[in-house]
Amino acid sequence: MLSEKFDLSGKTAFVTGSARGIGRAIALGFAEYGAKVIVHGSKPSAALEETVEDVQELSPESYPLPFDLSDPESVENVCPREVDILVCNASIQSNLKWWDVPLETMQQQMQVNFNATLQMFQAVYPHMKARHWGRLITVGSVQEFRPHPEMPVYAASKSAQENLVRNIAKQVARDGITVNNLCPGVFATDRNAAALSNPVYAEKVYNAIPLHFAAEADDAAGAALLLASEAGRYITGANLVVDGGLRLPG
Template sequence: MTLSTALSSFDLHGKVAVVTGSTRGIGCAISEAFAAAGAAIVAHSTDRDEVDARVADWSARGWRVAGCVADLGAPDGVRNLHRSVESSLGTADILVLNASVEIIQPWRDVTEESMLRQSQVNLHATVGLIQAFLPAMSSRDWGRILAIGSVQEERPNAGHWFYSATKAAQTSMILNLARNERAPGVTFNVLRPGAILTDRNRARLADPAFEARVLENIPTGRIGVPADCAGAALLLCSDAGSYINGAVLAVDGGMRL
């Protein structure tokens, strides 16, 4: 295989990529990598201002983009996102399950309300999104479903008792599909970030003592940034990764070790 052939396998021209929670952090970095590779992308959030800002920015770069405001924890959230994509960009080829709710509570403090919210977005929406987008991928014999997991699945902190359980359950769903769906052109994988400097983690990592404790567990000696996840996602969601199915790829600097 020549270098040009290898590089062309990362090309996403003609593909439609849906990354949930794509206006910031890891979802934003992945969406921008997909768009740079040629895909049409979706700016999705629960915040109208964030969506509008991303649509303006990405459109100015010459990318094909649609905006969608949808709460995946609401009864009509998945349906609204699916309809928005279908009407504006067409049938999706790539689905990245990135949006999640993380409520930090030790087991004694977990409430029904927090369990319900995390379950609705992290699990119920996962089921709904797959049921909405997978059939068309299977019928065309090309598709990519990628879940963004968490290092909390392997190294759970006490405060992530319920959240880590929802992410582990999501991974189980993806691996079940990878084993049993047997769709030749459709793959199911998990990308598992470690400590990444996102808006969600910025306040905690701004505490020098907390950051020092985190860094003690990372062999590469640095906190990751959202762009660290983009290349791995592009591999798993392009033809370059067509024979990668059922993988759980850690992007954590070795934190899981």
């Protein structure tokens, strides 16, 4: 049965940045399909608590684990290791022209968006290798294809992460581990709520999207479930773009 191939019973999933937005939708989707989910945010928060409650209703053994990905030592010391499915979803972005980006801002974005991803891959790999099964999933951005002029480091960090996915996919395939990037376009989340509340700006954005609307966070959950489950076992080193066609030229 095809539906059985989406079942995540017995799997532990760690989804970074799952207190809110796309990560929350992925966490809820995985819990619905039977995974124990480790719910994460940068810090304890009302959003984190609410998401944990909602996830636990679907998967009672799920629990919260907030820590700051901008601190490499926290990642090293706190990142859970007994994880079957890792989704590196959290990221930060700053809106600055490339000639104005201070070193500290560059380093923070690269740490949260790229370095922490590799650190967490390293943390969970031994467990996945020992079980000969694992899913490493990154969340990229349509900016891999269409970089925004005021987010050069963010765009570059996402491209670096996607390159890492292809690099590592070849190296861990024999360990039963797949590695993929899920690449969102414009999603209506807290991150861009202020910008999209301006009707003139929003219309400009929607006009660039062939499907002509912003995605809801849920629109990423099915793609993530495919990559995380047996249904996606033959997909590795891929970039699954969920963008309403935004990346397409013309």
